[in-house]
Amino acid sequence: MKYDVVVIGAGPAGATAAKFLAEKAINVLLLDKQVFPRDKPCGGGLQARVIKRYPYIKKNDLIDSYSFRLCFHSSSLKYKIDVLKSEPIIAMVLRNTFDEGLVHLASQNGAMFLEGKAAVSIKTNTDYVRVTLNDGTTIDASYVIAADGMWSTMTKQLGGTQKNQNIGMCVFEEYPVSKNIMDQFFSEQRCAHYYLNIFGIAGYGWVFPKKEHVNIGLCEFRHAITSDYQKKNLKTLYVQYVTLLKETKIIPKTLQVGTVKGGVFPTVPMERTYRARTVFCGDAGGLTNPLTGEGIYYAMASGEIASKVIINALNNGFALSQTLSVYQRWWMHDFGKDHKRYFRLSKGWRVDVENLVRLFEKDQKFIDLVLSVVMEPLSIKKIRWKVARHVLSVYIKNRLGLID
Ligand SMILES: Cc1cc2nc3c(=O)[nH]c(=O)nc-3n(C[C@H](O)[C@H](O)[C@H](O)COP(=O)(O)OP(=O)(O)OC[C@H]3O[C@@H](n4cnc5c(N)ncnc54)[C@H](O)[C@@H]3O)c2cc1C
Known part of the structure; x- marks a missing residue:
């Protein structure tokens, strides 16, 4: 079997990548080791910005409440x-119906979906990648998107590790x-x-x-x-x-x-989320928010970015060394810098959160600032100094005894 792209793992990262690739008539195979609908450990909460960036989720009735x-x-x-x-x-969302819905959208756009088959090995050759399945079948593709989740076999095989x-x-x-x-x-x-x-x-x-x-x-x-x-x-x-x-x-x-x-x-991205002909998306690349654990947005965003990079590569035949490194640059630009900021903030999970809630419980300005990054696909870079200034002024007022 030969495809332009094989996507391994049909969670939000893989299904989103397959949808965007198929929309551009790329010959794509999406495969998952489980049979859908399948469950995935998750809270199923999507911040409003996910709907703003991917309005088709709402249009296709994938939201539960x-x-x-x-x-x-x-x-x-x-x-x-x-x-x-x-x-x-x-x-x-309920993950079983949400994930199945995303796969359905990819299939509707022309992606082939193969379920109940696990990828067990990946071998990169000069001009193609060979993926072997647990039944011995081999599949060749120009590029692979590894979106096989937290315990990614593909990441391990290609030398990626998480501490x-x-x-x-x-x-x-x-x-x-x-x-x-x-x-x-x-x-x-x-x-x-x-x-x-x-x-x-x-x-x-x-x-x-x-x-x-x-x-x-x-x-x-x-x-x-x-x-x-x-x-x-x-x-x-x-x-x-x-x-x-x-x-x-x-x-x-x-x-x-x-x-x-x-x-x-995962709470830290892999150092290098690409290899010669493979990119790592979603949890397989370590792309979850280290402050909140929110991962669906970043899985979908990285899947979308991976698809765009690979479409460019297939259409323009970039030199390989340039092609997939672009993926890392694009997701860093999109949300990666925010992840570093969230990681620094997350070190504070054990620091005086009680006092923080006490001081800000009636502080509408603080609440509105925080909500702006929950509701809109907006970088925290845009609000970080406003928040820092505001928090500092509230802490100073508190020290001076000006707050009850
Ligand atoms: C308890 C918990 C609560 C969470 N709550 C939230 C939340 O409320 N909101 C939020 O945004 N995020 C939440 N997350 C994070 C979120 O679930 C993940 O970040 C998200 O599912 C990542 O999507 P993904 O597509 O990268 O991987 P996954 O959703 O894990 O999908 C990976 C897919 O790959 C398949 N697969 C694995 N290995 C192979 C293989 N070898 N061959 C073929 N297929 C394979 C799996 O069957 C699976 O379908 C939570 C996580 C946990 C653990």
Whole structure:
């Protein structure tokens, strides 16, 4: 079998890349080791900017529900930043239907989809790449997009590694709940909750309400852990977390914790996200937000960028050495510099977040500044000095005793 491009992994990164390639009549094979619809450990929250950049998600009905309200609770639960907007702040998806929908869009545009087959090896030759599947089939292509997720086999085979501490660890569960009960507890605004530093973890707990599901999880950023940190058992804390949510009437008392699932995401990009004829997208390239763990946006954006680079390469026949390095430059320009900034901020996951929520709970200017990067595909570069100046002035006023 011979294709222009083989995309390995049909998550948001791979399916988006395949869609954009197929739209330009590129001969593309999208393959996944699982049969779809398949599940993927995830909260399923998309910041509004994802919809603004990829409006076809909404047009094709891939959104389950919208949250117009967010509550950020301090770890003591004494303070909270409560944000309410007339337009959605977060869109919620169910990963099995969302990912299947993205694959469907790629197929509709002409991509071939092969499911239930794993790529087990990749070999780069002078003018093509050979991918071997678990049934022994070989597929040749001019270029490969490796979008095979966090534990990417392709990345490992081509010499890419992730340090153990550069990950986010999660425990979570998605519970089916009737629409009536969801309306009763989360209202039609589907208020989503974040519990910052809950139980002293270097991260947060989330409660993401959907139409007829609620996704509840805890997430810890390993790179933010310092030497004085007492190791926590996230599974044990999860049971306490759900109990706390019931006691504070955030979720119904009847909700039973079942088989709590685990999940991991990368928090640092690979040093070099391209090889001679291959690029690494989404989690396979380590392209998840190191402050929040949000990865769907960056998976889709990197898939889109990879497709554009490869279309250029196929059309213009650039020298190989130039061609795929452009991919790294483009995603760095698009969101990579922000990732570095988020990484620096994320070191603060254990630093006085309680005080931050206390000081900013009624600070509309701060809330609006932060919301501007959630709602729009906007670099934090544009607001960082405004935020820094504002935060500094609030801290100084607090020191001078001018804030209650
Ligand atoms: C618990 C948890 C909660 C999260 N919550 C959110 C959230 O609320 N919002 C958000 O934006 N992000 C969230 N993320 C991150 C997000 O899930 C990922 O960043 C995103 O799924 C990455 O997309 P991807 O396409 O790169 O990889 P994936 O979605 O992981 O897709 C990779 C695909 O590759 C396939 N595959 C793997 N190996 C092979 C192989 N050898 N051959 C063929 N196919 C293969 C897999 O079957 C899979 O379908 C969360 C992550 C975790 C772990």
